[in-house]
Amino acid sequence: MTYDVTAVRAQFPALEAGFAHFDGPGGTQTPRPVIDAIADALANPLSNRGSGTLGERNAESLVTGARRALADLLGAQPSGIVFGRSATQLAYDFSRTLAKTWSPGDEVVVSRLDHDANIRPWVQAAASAGAVVRWADFDPATGELTPDDIRAVLSERTRLVAVTAASNLIGTRPAVPEIARLAHRFGALLYVDGVHYTAHDLVDVDRLGADFFACSPYKFLGPHIGVLAGRPELLETLEPDKLLPSTNAVPERFEYGTLPYEALAGTIAAVDFLAGLGPRRDGTRRQRLASAFAALEHHEHVLRLRIEQGLKELEAITVHSRASERTPTLLLTIDGRSTPDAYRYLAERGIVAPSGSFYALEASRRLGLGDAGGLRVGLAPYNDTDDVDHLLEGLADYLRTPPAH
Template identity: 50%
Template sequence: MPFDIARTRASYPALTEGFVHFDGAGGTQTAAPVIDAVTDAMRTAIGNRSAAFTPGRRSLELVSAARSAVADLLGAEPDGVVLGPSATALTYTLARTLGATWRPGDEVVVSRLDHDANVRPWVQAAEAAGAVVRWAEVDPATGELPAGQYADLVGERTRLVAVTAGSNAIGTVPDVAAIAMTAHAAGALVCVDGVHSVPHGPTDLAALGADVLVTSAYKWSGPHLAAMVADPAVWDRLRPEKLLPSSDAVPDRFEYGTPSFPLLAGVAAAVDHLAGLDPEATGGRRERLRAGLTASQAYEESLLERLLTGLAALPAVTVLGSPARRCPTVSFRIEGRSPQHTQQALGAAGFCLSAGDYYAYEYFQSLGLRERGGAVRASIYHYNTVDEVDRLLTELDRLTDGGRTMAG
């Protein structure tokens, strides 16, 4: 059946304000069931985790429910789900932990396509250990991250390969499974940034070949929390720095301090919301998630095709990259206008888009665009509509005066 966009949009109270949100890559609007779950949890007596009294048991249940929900979303085990405040914070925790085991001459491989949260923690940990950093390069014309180059980058001293499953800048979807196969053949761990990919289709930890995968709930309709998942056996081998009295169990020993229990209620509710995107889906939550995210992915891809076709018809607009597979995310520049000026003009017309480098530091640096303001990013999510895409194209046509760039 066709994707029910009216039903989907009705789940997002913020959309009633009338803004056009093409800023999902920076954070989606929150689904109503998530808001309700967080509110309900905050109205209920909750204590710190304890099996001795009811409010304490509620906290234990909220943590357990969040782990199970994320595990279903990513094809992981609940005991392998580490929860934390952000993808950046969790990656730094892992980088410090792994970096403590590296020795001078060891190697790590990072890419110029990634968000800096999957670059800088590894570069800094390598520098602290005296390890060597190797760089996977992006094809500047297509925006592809060729998997073949990893055969020359990965060797017997490689300890870790970090790569994105979806570029937050131009949407490129690299062949992570092929990259992981090369890394594993050399005995290296693979850390995959799934922050931008997870919201836009089904995710399977094993199929990706990821040893560790990171995701952020606020990129898929949830609250500002993140998760880092792996096989529990991976966590069992690692000893992060922690407070002496805190739990030494897996995955608890990677989580610092008392979590926000109400926000964890929101994480579970967000996963349930995604599992309901296809109202006719049956089976367990994992099966319903696959069905719902497959349906939303097809819908988003139809909007992306419409957007790309429309942008190609505007002579003054240059789209960055042309990858064969991409998340529904496009970066572009208008001739004669800075990205920031374009963003402001679109913002005045009610459109929410990002401008700059969006923390894709190395990508924009490699193109020589950081000092020129980066680009403007339009990121599609499953609550966007055909009409919104057409309105954006109409406004861009107006800004470029039908192909002749207006002064700005």
């Protein structure tokens, strides 16, 4: 599988600082084409969307172009792409909108595997509507969240199931298509947090069975913005709170204020950059994305195995990422040692591997790690074997130092 990581790395100015970045799950570094696209958008005339002036046409082109790019990336329809400030903000917006349709005694399912952005908005919206929250558990020994775990908390009163497509803490990838079939069998909608998943696999919202799918371009080489893909016909049935003079058209009725056109320009560039990572140069953008993600998945899989093999030689380290299907993201704890201390030690040696629960508070607690979490090591398209070896050497050196008191 062709993947030229050296050529990829040359596109990232931030890597010139010499750090080995394993903080991709929290936000990736930015390639030059994305930086240039943002600058070009700001350097050219921009105004509110329209068809009269050049600035209006530029703005309109960026919005429609970004919807098409995200539709290609997610296997969705452009008319179902909603932009927001962040995936968290979108979850809050949609939870409040959907809660208008709930009645006291209705039920909402959330999972302990999820980032809090796919838990707390639903818990709070349920409370406002008098709905009941049902919690789906996962197995802390294996990291697995199974369809049976979801089935155990479904009922005829279930109105919504919120679940992650991939855990940002331990990488677990639940069987979302099976969960979707179960949720729909009970007449419930499925809201999928795809923020971590989208960076590592080609999304197909229809295959996943997601009624709503949220992601964040800054997790896959783009700018800070949130994206939600929904079925247009479903979005037509929802009535969000909005300003009186703002349009009631879908998807615009869910977007508040003027969109960040420069971020949309960067998002288009990020999708195009991803599409260029694979060997395929012809065909549609969706076809090139499929080729690129196949190459990227192989690249990241090889690096993940190299990390895992190296960690086996470091007996003091426990790896909590154990699910059979998972992203190249590992959560580590160190016997008798503080992972914040390990993070600082590695950072001083040019290795970025942060420590924490990363807003996956319920998952961290279920793993027995409390609110502290652990050291998270996540791979991105620009990581290479030198990065991995640098990480393993840094961890081995850390274990040889006296514990801090």
